[in-house]
Amino acid sequence: MEYVKLGNTGLDVSKICLGCMSFGDPKKWIHSWVLDEAASRKIIKKALDLGINFFDTANVYGIGSSEEILGKALKDYAVREEIVIATKVSGKMHDGPNGSGLSRKSILHEVEQSLQRLQTDYIDLLYIHRWDYQTPIEETMRVLNDLVRSGKVHYIGASSMYAWQFQKAQYVAEKNGWTxxxxxxxxYNLLYREEEREMNPLCLDMGVALVPYSPLAAGRLTRDWDSESKRAQEDQVAKQKYDTTEAQDKLIVQRVAEIAEKHHATRSQIAVAWLWQKGVTAPIVGITKEKYLDDFIGALDITLSKEDMTLLEEFYLPHSIIGHQ
Incomplete structure (x- = not known):
């Protein structure tokens, strides 16, 4: 495994981050393909054995069950000081008032709940999962700063928003001396590159780490377009993201296959290697089988040429914005 600094921080993270959205109880959430605790623990243990120290979850994944599974496994298998746990807040956790969002009340409550489920005294990295249009960003950034000052959170991040929103949040924090x-x-992936227009250049200029989700486009970059998997059949969120651009995406998937054959590599290795060469710190890989982790480790040995990069990017056409609220 290789380790890098997380943006402009002093924190060392593995170049591969294990995404934990696939862990949980399918009865509690929208995804029917998630793994139960026994299967999830095997993947977490395998990741640790390979040197992965960066784990990404969210309070809303399985309505807390992903955090519970991850917390138990890391307590059993890992040394806490060596592990970097990232989780998120803002998604709907219960019906009624204050069940979601980024108000002071919601964030403080949800962080305490996450700490309990993760069985830890602190969260290494807390993301705001989406922008909250109903709460002033000043309120959100103030409470995030308070959490960092208290030691319950060490670093903060944001996910899927417009560049102007991210810049506004950074300005509010800097103006007030907050974190x-x-x-x-x-x-961000080969099938969805809209982040290259504003967000990625902004973050790279500011020294903010890029840790994208869906690096394999929900598996579409790893297999022939007409092949099927349980997730491909049942993941309605992924279908909303990618099915409307099928014609152009097929060409990109075929090009990934060609470059993979040239390098005697797998398609997932090419997709991940491309992200690293675009300035990404650690792509978040979500898997349902242990063997895929070995596949990702192999990507560390691949260097794509300028010609490879050009061929991989040649067929991309602008997409509608997906992921922002």
Whole structure:
């Protein structure tokens, strides 16, 4: 495993981040393909054995069950000081008032709940999962700063928003002497590159780490377009993201296959190697089988040429914005 600094922080993270959205109880959430605790623990243990120290979850994943599974497994298998746990806040956790959002009340309550589920005294990295249009950003940035000052959170990040929103949040924090975001978790892969227009250049200029989700476009970059998997059949969110651009995306997937054959590599290795060469710190890989982790480790040995990069990017056409609220 290789380790890098997380943006302009002093924190060392593995170049691969294990996403934990696939862990949980399918009865509690929208995804029917998630793994139960026994299967999830095997993947977490395998990741640790390979040197992965960066784990990404969210309070809303399985309505807390992902955090519970991750917390138990890390307590059993890992040394807490060596592990970097990232979780998120803002999604709907219960019906009624204050069940979601980024108010002071919601954030403080949800962080305490996450700490309990994760069985830890602190969260290494806390993201705001989405922008809250109903809460002043000043209120949100103030409470995030308070959490950092208290030691319950060490670093903060943001996920899937417009560049103007991210810049506004950073300005509010800087103006008031509060903690600024160190990480941006955006939607970014070979099939969806809209982050290249504003957000990625902004973050790279500011020294903010890029830790994108969906690096394999929900598996579409790893297999022939007409092949099927349980997730491909049942993941309605992924279908909303990618099915409307099928014609152009097919060409990109075929090009990934060609470059993979040239390098005697897998398609997922090419997709991840491309992200690293675009300035990404650590793509978040979500898996449902242990063997895929070995696949990602192999990507560390791949260097794409300028010609490879050009061929991989040649067929991309602008997409509608996906992921922002």
């Amino acid at each position: 600024k975001f160190s990480v941006m978790q955006g939607h």
